[in-house]
Amino acid sequence: MNRILVEFAHPAIQKSRINRRLIQAVKELENVTLNDLYEKYPDFFIDVKKEQQLLLEHDIIVWHHPFYWYSAPALLKEWMDLVLVHGWAYGEHGRMLEGKTVLSVISTGGRLEVYSKEGRNRFSIQEFLVPFKQSANLCRMEYLPPFVVHGAHTISDNEISEYAENYKKALTMLRSDAVDRDRLMKAAYFNDLIE
Ligand SMILES: Cc1cc2nc3c(=O)[nH]c(=O)nc-3n(C[C@H](O)[C@H](O)[C@H](O)COP(=O)(O)O)c2cc1C
Incomplete structure (x- = not known):
């Protein structure tokens, strides 16, 4: 069974x-x-050694956060800056995360249709997530298509329950490697693989 670490960043839970x-x-x-x-870490003083140790103890890393300014809330960025350091996470001798998997789980105020070339946000979610994807790749980790909840302010309570259930299914699938990786890597969203 894979061990999954959910790195959750929400400043106003x-x-x-x-x-x-x-x-x-x-x-x-x-x-x-x-x-x-x-x-x-409400004061942003991250215990780097402790965070690195946690990463070593898990196989799959989830970056879970609301989408803020087309990116993550500041503390996740701080975590990346301090924890994913050269010589440990990347670089010639930085191989501690090699072979792990990363999944972004995000919620966006914008609905799916605004995240397109013709839409108000002009770019797709996958394009906005390139810095996360390439950060994972630099650390020799595999970056999966994201699990996304679009339209955060307008979806119904029932839809939220469905997304919550599907998130649980996604982690359960990943935990037991019950994912068709070829199909997954061709999908735009992890959500597309959940029945
Ligand atoms: C500071 C801030 C920045 C935001 N930036 C974006 C954004 O760039 N794109 C977007 O679609 N929604 C944006 N939103 C909306 C949030 O993504 C949305 O409120 C959140 O996903 C809802 O999740 P929650 O109910 O768990 O807080 C932003 C919200 C805040 C407070």
């Missing part, structure tokens, strides 16, 4: 409509560790 529900759905899963970064 008490106001969250979407991600609180997603987290509730997966936090008790066996072999899934929830690492709530804003809860742990």
